[in-house]
Amino acid sequence: MSIITLEHGSGGKISHKLVQDIFFKHFKNDILDRADDSAVLDISSEKIAFTTDTFVVKPIFFPGGDIGKIAVCGTVNDLAVAGARPKYMSCGFILEEGFPEKDLEKIVISMSEWAKKAGVSIVTGDTKVVARGEADKIFINTSGVGVFGSGDRIGIDQIEPGDKIIITGTVGDHGVAVLGERKGLEFESEIYSDCAPLNDMLDQVMCGANGVKFMRDPTRGGLATTLNEITDSSNLGIIIEEKNVPIKEAVKGACELLGLDPLYIANEGKAVLITAPECADKVIDILKKNEYGKDACIIGEVTEENPRKVCLKTRYGVTRIVGMLTGEQLPRIC
Amino acid sequence: MCWSVPGKITEIKGKIATIELSGIKKDVALDLISEPEVGEYVLVHAGYALQKVSEEKAKFTIDFFKGNK
Amino acid sequence: MSRYIDEYRDTDLCLKISEEIKKISHKPFNIMEVCGGHTMSIRKNGIQKLVGDNIKLISGPGCPVCVASIGDIDKIIALSELNNCIICTFGDMMRVPGTNSSLIKAKASGSDVRIVYSAQDAVKLAKEEPAKKVVFIGIGFETTAPTIAAAIRQATEERINNFSVLSLARTMPQALKAVTDAKDSRIDALLCPGHVTAITGTGMYDPVVKKSGVSCCVSGFEPADLLRAIYLLTEKHEMDQPALINAYERVVNEEGNVKAKDVMDDVFRAADAEWRGLGIIPDSGLKIKEKYAEYDADKVFDITVPPAESFSGCICGDILRGAKDPADCGLFGRECTPEAPKGACMVSSEGTCAAWYQYGE
Numbered sequence: 001m002s003i004i005t006l007e008h009g010s011g012g013k014i015s016h017k018l019v020q021d022i023f024f025k026h027f028k029n030d031i032l033d034r035a036d037d038s039a040v041l042d043i044s045s046e047k048i049a050f051t052t053d054t055f056v057v058k059p060i061f062f063p064g065g066d067i068g069k070i071a072v073c074g075t076v077n078d079l080a081v082a083g084a085r086p087k088y089m090s091c092g093f094i095l096e097e098g099f100p101e102k103d104l105e106k107i108v109i110s111m112s113e114w115a116k117k118a119g120v121s122i123v124t125g126d127t128k129v130v131a132r133g134e135a136d137k138i139f140i141n142t143s144g145v146g147v148f149g150s151g152d153r154i155g156i157d158q159i160e161p162g163d164k165i166i167i168t169g170t171v172g173d174h175g176v177a178v179l180g181e182r183k184g185l186e187f188e189s190e191i192y193s194d195c196a197p198l199n200d201m202l203d204q205v206m207c208g209a210n211g212v213k214f215m216r217d218p219t220r221g222g223l224a225t226t227l228n229e230i231t232d233s234s235n236l237g238i239i240i241e242e243k244n245v246p247i248k249e250a251v252k253g254a255c256e257l258l259g260l261d262p263l264y265i266a267n268e269g270k271a272v273l274i275t276a277p278e279c280a281d282k283v284i285d286i287l288k289k290n291e292y293g294k295d296a297c298i299i300g301e302v303t304e305e306n307p308r309k310v311c312l313k314t315r316y317g318v319t320r321i322v323g324m325l326t327g328e329q330l331p332r333i334c
Numbered sequence: 335m336c337w338s339v340p341g342k343i344t345e346i347k348g349k350i351a352t353i354e355l356s357g358i359k360k361d362v363a364l365d366l367i368s369e370p371e372v373g374e375y376v377l378v379h380a381g382y383a384l385q386k387v388s389e390e391k392a393k394f395t396i397d398f399f400k401g402n403k
Numbered sequence: 404m405s406r407y408i409d410e411y412r413d414t415d416l417c418l419k420i421s422e423e424i425k426k427i428s429h430k431p432f433n434i435m436e437v438c439g440g441h442t443m444s445i446r447k448n449g450i451q452k453l454v455g456d457n458i459k460l461i462s463g464p465g466c467p468v469c470v471a472s473i474g475d476i477d478k479i480i481a482l483s484e485l486n487n488c489i490i491c492t493f494g495d496m497m498r499v500p501g502t503n504s505s506l507i508k509a510k511a512s513g514s515d516v517r518i519v520y521s522a523q524d525a526v527k528l529a530k531e532e533p534a535k536k537v538v539f540i541g542i543g544f545e546t547t548a549p550t551i552a553a554a555i556r557q558a559t560e561e562r563i564n565n566f567s568v569l570s571l572a573r574t575m576p577q578a579l580k581a582v583t584d585a586k587d588s589r590i591d592a593l594l595c596p597g598h599v600t601a602i603t604g605t606g607m608y609d610p611v612v613k614k615s616g617v618s619c620c621v622s623g624f625e626p627a628d629l630l631r632a633i634y635l636l637t638e639k640h641e642m643d644q645p646a647l648i649n650a651y652e653r654v655v656n657e658e659g660n661v662k663a664k665d666v667m668d669d670v671f672r673a674a675d676a677e678w679r680g681l682g683i684i685p686d687s688g689l690k691i692k693e694k695y696a697e698y699d700a701d702k703v704f705d706i707t708v709p710p711a712e713s714f715s716g717c718i719c720g721d722i723l724r725g726a727k728d729p730a731d732c733g734l735f736g737r738e739c740t741p742e743a744p745k746g747a748c749m750v751s752s753e754g755t756c757a758a759w760y761q762y763g764e
Contacts, residue, residue, distance in 0.1 A: 250358055253358040253405060256339045256405065314447075316417055319449065321762050321763025323761040336438065336597075336598035338598045340407035342406070343471060356405045359450055359758060363523055366553060367511075367660070367662060377654055384546065384602065385601040385663075387407055387653050390405055394653070395623070395627050395628055396411070
């Protein structure tokens with residue numbers, strides 16, 4: 001079995017062969033093929049959106065995806081929720097000595113497929129190799145550039161009391177899919193990561209409806225964390241209804257088993273949208289027509305009351321706070 | 335404390351049973367209960383089956399107010 | 404639909420029970436919900452707002468993580484710093500602060516600390532890592548203690564010689580007695596932990612009812628279970644008739660789980676234990692019997708830690724006894740938060756103060 005060695009990161013012949021045989025072969029595009037130190041991009045937009053992210057998910061292969069798919073979709077989605085159209089990406093790889101080449105190729109092929117589906121080009125990159133034990137198999141860093149069409153800017157300052165809060169689908173799928181594969185917590189399920197590129201769907205929303213104020217993708221920390229970030233930044237309040245938050249039965253089951261709250265579990269193919277009340281229904285219609293938005297629904301609204309707090313109306317009609325977690329949610333016995 | 339959930343035994347392999355809850359399957363140890371049977375529901379806590387759930391007595395809470403209607 | 408879960412969350416059923424409670428509740432009534440799991444379910448579902456103005460739900464010391472003493476935590480940290488030692492623990496323990504550190508900090512500093520779902524996972528790990536010493540942090544009440552005992556017996560049967568347990572297990576009856584006997588006790592009734600009682604049987608509450616005149620109702624964890632239990636306790640309270648009630652019949656009976664109790668008795672003996680905030684309660688802890696000494700981390704390792712002191716201004720003892728609320732504490736929400744907990748009640752995600760902070764009060 002071919003494995004990555006320190007020589008693959010040295011910049012010499014062996015390095016170059018790896019870059020050609022795997023990265024250039026699968027990421028093929030005109031800009032990358034020039035193999036310049038920097039990718040020179042033709043961007044006809046007054047403003048650009050620029051994002052960066054690093055992916056260290058464990059395990060690297062999980063039901064519904066792999067670290068490469070998340071790297072592409074995560075970057076694309078960060079740009080898309082800013083209201084931009086993702087165009088270009090970079091990716092830097094840190095590989096652990098001993099990592100199987102075939103796993104690397106599998107991940108790169110996955111990235112190439114999902115970049116094509118999302119309509120982005122991976123135009124520049126870097127590879128480093130560290131000694132065994134100094135990294136956990138593979139880490140991927142990305143950055144992404146997106147452009148804006150015409151139309152109003154979205155942003156947190158646009159949010160007003162009365163605005164509706166929409167989630168594009170079920171929550172908790174990704175986190176549970178990954179947890180089920182982790183050593184010590186193994187369980188069998190039919191849950192797949194929801195990892196997906198949302199740029200087309202969100203572009204359709206931005207073009208088809210007037211009144212989208214703000215968007216964010218609820219990744220680490222889940223829906224609850226994203227909503228808390230919004231109340232913290234906007235100084236407004238949010239109230240959501242428990243019965244409106246869509247959660248798959250199997251995700252509920254896994255959460256019951258492990259003592260976790262689905263509101264805090266990571267998603268990789270969902271977006272939270274905040275819209276003016278009069279266009280919320282139209283946004284839902286547009287989302288539901290897309291494969292990634294079939295379960296979209298309104299879950300709550302922005303309020304003037306209880307600023308900087310996220311409140312949840314339980315199915316019993318009483319309200320409680322949905323706080324920010326201290327750190328990672330840990331499976332509990334208590 | 336004592337986070338426990340009811341799961342249905344779908345398979346028994348010696349001292350381990352597979353339980354199922356909303357489509358999730360997990361193996362649990364049977365050291366602490368007597369004569370488990372496939373199809374029975376058990377309380378699951380920290381990887382062990384702790385107690386059988388009585389189907390008959392499970393109705394008590396649900397039926398509690400039926401008479402008052 | 405998850406069987407034996409969703410039926411007890413039914414909105415109509417729960418709201419109906421809530422209405423019935425309000426109809427019969429006329430006298431002020433303080434109910435202590437002993438168990439951390441009850442605290443969580445109550446706060447998460449907003450049940451304290453469904454019982455009318457006369458009933459007050461007070462959280463008690465039923466969180467084994469919260470009541471682990473600072474000295475216990477210091478001992479665990481010291482173990483984690485030993486060469487070749489792997490600490491296996493339930494996730495709940497990771498953030499509990501000792502004098503200077505916590506397991507999460509120890510892990511970041513290089514200790515090998517692993518979160519497990521079951522004591523059995525720790526035994527499995529010991530088999531996979533024969534060169535290391537695997538120590539399982541045995542925390543919990545009578546629900547968890549049998550699983551820890553079962554794991555020790557399994558290790559004995561399979562002759563695994565690199566596995567041990569640091570037993571921090573505790574038992575409920577003595578703590579309940581301490582709480583109801585306290586001079587400043589304002590408790591009229593106890594909502595008793597359903598899963599502990601599934602193991603022990605209901606008999607252990609007889610002395611509490613008879614000697615303290617405090618009603619005890621064993622309750623499940625779903626909203627309908629809790630509301631029904633509160634209704635039944637209210638009924639008795641309005642008639643001044645202390646009683647022992649089992650409202651979790653589907654898994655609780657008078658004798659409990661005899662097999663689980665036998666496994667516990669085989670491995671554990673009662674010992675005095677220190678409860679964070681409550682001091683030493685006689686016979687309230689479970690230590691490993693001599694015949695299993697090679698699996699007793701207290702005997703396998705020679706660890707002594709300096710005596711620990713609690714944070715000045717901390718009133719966790721009063722809160723755990725139900726004598727005061729988190730709002731009465733000068734540190735609550737200021738120096739003492741879930742990110743920087745100073746005392747037992749904020750430590751676990753299920754502690755009284757943590758629940759108040761998280762779900763808003």
